Amino acid sequence: YKIIRLKGYDGASKDRSTGLKAIKDNKELIQKELLTDKKLHDADFVWIVCSLGGGTGCGAVSTIAQIVNSFIRPDKRIRVKRDKGGNIINYGKSTTGIIAAIPDDNSSPKMKLNAAEALEELKVLQSKNIIGSVMLVDNEKLINDYLKKPNTNTDWTTYGNATVAATISELALLSGLPGTETFDKSEILDIWSTPGFLFIGKNRLSKDWQNSYIPDAIKKTEGY
DSSP states (O other), rough: OOOOOOOOOOOOOOOOHHHHHHHHHHHHHHHHHTTHHHHHHOOOOEEEEEEEEHHHHHHHHHHHHHHHHHHHHHSSSSOEEOOSSSEEEEEOOOOOOEEEEEEEEOOHHHHHHHHHHHHHHHHHHHHTTTTTTEEEEEEHHHHHHHHHSSSOOHHHHHHHHHHHHHHHHHHHHHTTSSSSSSOOHHHHHHHSSSSEEEEOOOOOOOOHHHOOOOOHHHHHTOOO
């Protein structure tokens, strides 16, 4: 991992204003590190991952999203639209999304307020197409799922991170699978770049699923 140390700060103590100030005070350093990162420049889509309960990530996510979206594959976006006065009214198709963990039920009121305020900021960015999809990670669910796992040799945060990473990886791999019903790369990118909240679900099919499968066309004509 490339770690960018924010000069003059050692955490934000769950204070969003401190987290935002830390980013602003180190803006030139962050821009320099990001602008010279070849992996970012070559990416078709970038996910920004943060926690919405703390101070640094929660306070900085909006600013970081705007910095990243300004130079990630601008050729992939629709052209910026301006009004008659030259003001930007739409930033075009975004190549940046947010994966954000929301506080669990036992979190403090301050952490829950942080999350609510950050979500309002992200909705504003979505209205301008600066960011696309936002995927919320439910920490309460991850904790409960972790507690149900027998003989787990890791902590719940590592389990949660692996679960989220695996989910995104599975979605990305769909574009490489053979078949007529598979999402292709452009379709996945189109979904990710569309402003809104991304909900993901999956189910395991039984071995004889084809025998019990009834196409929608037959359901409509035969009254299923």
